[in-house]
Amino acid sequence: MEKSNKIGIALFSGGLDSILAIKLIQRAGFHIIPLFVYTPFHSRKFPDEIRTEIASLYGKDFANSVIIHETGKEYLELVRSPEYGYGKNLNPCIDCKIFFLKIAKKYMEEYGASFVVTGEVLGQRGMSQRRDAILKIERKSGLSGKIVRPLSLVFFPETEPEKNGLLKRSDFPSIKGRERTVQIKIARDLGITSYPQPAGGCLLTDPGFSKRVKILIGEDLFDTGYIHAIKYGRLIAENGVYVVARNNNENRRLITLSRMYGIDVFVPDFKGPVTAILKGSIDEARKLSCRYTRHCEE
Ligand code: SF4
Incomplete structure (x- = not known):
């Protein structure tokens, strides 16, 4: 497919941060394709129930636009022996994020998109959301300069859509840390009223x-x-x-x-x-x- 600078693939977890990231970047005039990467450790739902849950939270049209990608043996191998080790429990977050981004990269190429969106917030959770870790993960995924984090954009190096003059960082909030007051306010402004509580999704934690x-x-x-x-x-x-x-x-x-x-x-x-x-x-x-x-x- 021919590449377009106005199309992005968004890693979508179902939670508040990722829906806000998508809505903010859509508001800036981009076409965004949400991608839900499903692992067997993700919540107590089966894959076919995920879309129904997304529809109940964010509407049917949005749910229908989501690509649901099911991971296989390769992901289990990663959990069994992660290169960068585990977090507090059996959560191999650094390896897992690299893996998810590589999947997003594949879809980016397939759909002619030119960047990947994430709902990452600097310093929100553990090791994998420190700035140095986030940038290392970005490098390892082969997406240097191509990851747009609308909630924390100002804290990271300039991205390709900004270099191309398509996106202005001043149009985005500058959120960092665990506090969620700003996200809740933006959600209200965007008319998002229902969303799941944070950190409920991955059983490996x-x-x-x-x-x-x-x-x-x-x-x-x-x-x-x-x-x-x-x-x-x-x-x-x-x-x-x-x-x-x-x-x-x-x-x-x-x-x-x-x-x-x-x-x-x-x-x-x-x-x-x-x-x-x-x-x-x-x-x-x-x-x-x-x-x-x-x-x-x-
Ligand atoms: S919490 Fe679970 S899904 Fe999220 S990055 Fe860590 S291992 Fe992956």
């Missing part, structure tokens, strides 16, 4: 979930289906590895996962929880389903 993921890695069970399964029940690693549902919703989720990813499940013939078998036997799964109900006698 959750200490409990990180422990579960370590069990999968240690047991050589680190694949997409199993990662989804450990979101929906008690993880029991005795005589194998099992996930026992805690309620009806989890029963349904585990059955859906067995259809989607071919995970073995034990569905009891008594009133009790479904047990997914990640590694082990149907007899053991039966015992576990039995352990968590009053309606079964072993």
Whole structure:
């Protein structure tokens, strides 16, 4: 596709910062294609539910314009052994950001766009949002000068759209740090009234979930289906590895996962929880389903 200086790809997480970044840059006259990079660690939703959630927050038209890109084995490898290490939990944020930006770069080339937009705010969270880290991530992604951060533009070197005279940094806010008052005010001005709370999206920042993921890695069970399964029940690693549902919703989720990813499940013939078998036997799964109900006698 022929390249246009007026088209950008925006990394869109669903949160307030990324929707504001998109709206601000659209207001400056650019055509923006939002890109949602979905990993199995992203929220408790399945990929097909993401668009519905985006629609409920930002409207159907916007949701329909979002590209949803599902990551695969390469991303799991990155989580297993990140070049730049982990944050507080099993979150490999630096490697992950480089990875997401490289995906955005591919779409940028495919769609004839000339820059990438992010909702990054200088100094907002941990290590990966320090200025030196952000610039290193930019270099490593092969997008030097091509990343526009509308919320923190003034704190970074001049970008290509600015050099081309298409964008003026004085038209954008200069937000830095954890305080979100300015974002909330801009959201109000732009008519954005509903958005999710920050940092709710990635389960790799959750200490409990990180422990579960370590069990999968240690047991050589680190694949997409199993990662989804450990979101929906008690993880029991005795005589194998099992996930026992805690309620009806989890029963349904585990059955859906067995259809989607071919995970073995034990569905009891008594009133009790479904047990997914990640590694082990149907007899053991039966015992576990039995352990968590009053309606079964072993
Ligand atoms: S919080 Fe999760 S999704 Fe976000 S950069 Fe870190 S690892 Fe990636």
